[in-house]
Amino acid sequence: xxxxxxxxxxxxxxxxxxxxxxxxxxxxxxxxxxxxxxxxxxxxxxxxxxxxxxxxxxxxxxxxxxxxxxxxxxxxxxxxxxxxxxxxxxxxxxxxxxxxxxxxxxxxxxxxxxxxxxxxxxxxxxxxxxxxxxxxxxxxxxxxxxxxxxxxxxxxxxxxxxxxxxxxxxxxxxxxxxxxxxxxxxxxxxxxxxxxxxxxxxxxxxxxxxxxxxxxxxxxxxxxxxxxxxxxxxxxxxxxxxxxxxxxxxxxxxxxxxxxxxxxxxxxxxxxxxxxxxxxxxxxxxxxxxxxxxxxxxxxxxxxxxxxxxxxxxxxxxxxxxxxxxxxxxxxxxxxxxxxxxxxxxxxxxxxxxxxxxxxxxxxxxxx
Numbered sequence: 346x347x348x349x350x351x352x353x354x355x356x357x358x359x360x361x362x363x364x365x366x367x368x369x370x371x372x373x374x375x376x377x378x379x380x381x382x383x384x385x386x387x388x389x390x391x392x393x394x395x396x397x398x399x400x401x402x403x404x405x406x407x408x409x410x411x412x413x414x415x416x417x418x419x420x421x422x423x424x425x426x427x428x429x430x431x432x433x434x435x436x437x438x439x440x441x442x443x444x445x446x447x448x449x450x451x452x453x454x455x456x457x458x459x460x461x462x463x464x465x466x467x468x469x470x471x472x473x474x475x476x477x478x479x480x481x482x483x484x485x486x487x488x489x490x491x492x493x494x495x496x497x498x499x500x501x502x503x504x505x506x507x508x509x510x511x512x513x514x515x516x517x518x519x520x521x522x523x524x525x526x527x528x529x530x531x532x533x534x535x536x537x538x539x540x541x542x543x544x545x546x547x548x549x550x551x552x553x554x555x556x557x558x559x560x561x562x563x564x565x566x567x568x569x570x571x572x573x574x575x576x577x578x579x580x581x582x583x584x585x586x587x588x589x590x591x592x593x594x595x596x597x598x599x600x601x602x603x604x605x606x607x608x609x610x611x612x613x614x615x616x617x618x619x620x621x622x623x624x625x626x627x628x629x630x631x632x633x634x635x636x637x638x639x640x641x642x643x644x645x646x647x648x649x650x651x652x653x654x655x656x657x658x659x660x661x662x663x664x665x666x667x668x669x670x671x672x673x674x675x676x677x678x679x680x681x682x683x684x685x686x687x688x689x690x691x692x693x694x695x696x697x698x699x700x701x702x703x704x705x706x707x708x709x710x711x712x713x
Contacts, residue, residue: 348436350428351411351443352383352399365409367401386430392666393556400427411443435501441522444470461521463590471523471584475568476545476555520586525579527551529571532644534709545708547571549645552708553701560652560701563638563645564710574633577625582611585619594622648712652702659694 354376358368369376379401386397403421406412445460448468454460460468486492527547530539545551549567550558558565586594588610598606598620608628611619635643667689705711 347415349412350406350430350433351409352379352386352401352405353409353411354380354383361404363404363408365405365407365411367405387433389430390432391435394432396429396431398427399430400425402426411446439472439474441470441472445521461519463518463520463586464592466520466592469521469523471525474524474526475548475551523579523584525575525583527568527571528575528578531709532642534646534712549708549710552710553704557701557705557708557710560655561645561647563647566636567638567643567645570635574635577633580621580623581609581625581629582613582619584622585611585614586622588618588620595620597624644709646710646712647705649702652698652705652711655701656694656698659697660690663690663693663697 353366354369355366356369357371359370359373361368367376367379369380371377379399382397382399386399389395389397403423403426406421406426407416409416448460448470449455452460452468454465454467459465484491486495526544528541528543529547531542531547532539545555548571549561549564550556558568586592588595588598588606598609601609606620609620609624611621613619637643638645640646702711
């Protein structure tokens with residue numbers, strides 16, 4: 346009835362404290378496997394990736410403080426419990442509240458004015474988000490399958506998004522949350538020039554719902570280097586506090602002259618002077634370092650033929666999905682097998698390939 350599950354781990358520990366935090370000692374194969382299974386489950390996107398089984402002791406669930414509202418009335422029975430999990434991001438993609446609960450216990454700052462105040466905060470959260478809640482393109486249609494698809498999308502987004510957390514993360518006067526997201530000038534394949542992009546279109550792995558990174562290694566390399574450059578920009582200009590705050594963070598700058606401080610001041614906050622929470626000592630560079638790819642530029646581009654090589658694999662995947670939808674009798678199985686081989690697999694795979702190519706074109710990642 347309540348679809349949320351948490352596997353919480355305590356690093357470099359081998360003693361369980363009856364608090365729901367699983368001791369994770371990398372010398373103990375059993376706990377390493379459990380942590381690996383849980384990590385894989387968080388990325389098991391339905392249909393696209395296989396669901397994952399997670400087997401753990403029932404007490405790890407019953408003692409978990411994040412699950413107490415459920416387990417106090419309906420405890421998991423037996424010594425061990427096996428669950429079948431899909432991607433947690435389908436239901437809760439940004440669990441700010443869970444992190445804040447932990448920080449409250451560690452710091453004792455339970456009042457919102459304390460952990461959101463630049464003068465008083467002793468902890469904060471940084472959300473590293475490659476796809477920061479961009480509004481999807483919506484096409485109005487009352488056709489049955491369009492309505493079903495739109496309803497499912499609405500339910501997922503309703504479960505995923507907590508608007509108040511996003512507002513707080515974007516609020517320059519809120520010290521409790523920060524957001525770092527991709528940003529870069531992307532070369533335009535048609536018409537030339539560059540266009541400033543943020544979020545999914547700024548990264549090469551952002552096409553096709555975030556799965557384009559599987560298509561080409563250069564896409565992943567690009568995003569690693571862009572992430573490093575964006576992180577430096579974030580630390581210099583966004584992960585900051587007002588220079589006049591009374592927080593102890595500014596104590597580290599008190600012996601610097603105003604001229605020396607000038608090198609550290611945020612270039613984004615023009616109205617009020619801000620100082621970095623974590624100073625970057627290296628001098629600023631005029632241009633961020635990015636490698637040159639096979640496209641001849643610092644933006645990776647692939648060709649149509651590089652995508653076409655996936656068509657046979659796509660057909661095989663479609664066939665596996667169709668043949669595993671239900672238990673068929675021999676005649677139905679045979680007819681589906683023949684029909685799939687002749688028409689269905691090729692048709693569905695063709696639609697999927699067209700969708701991938703269309704997304705790559707929109708993200709300036711493919712040349713015909």
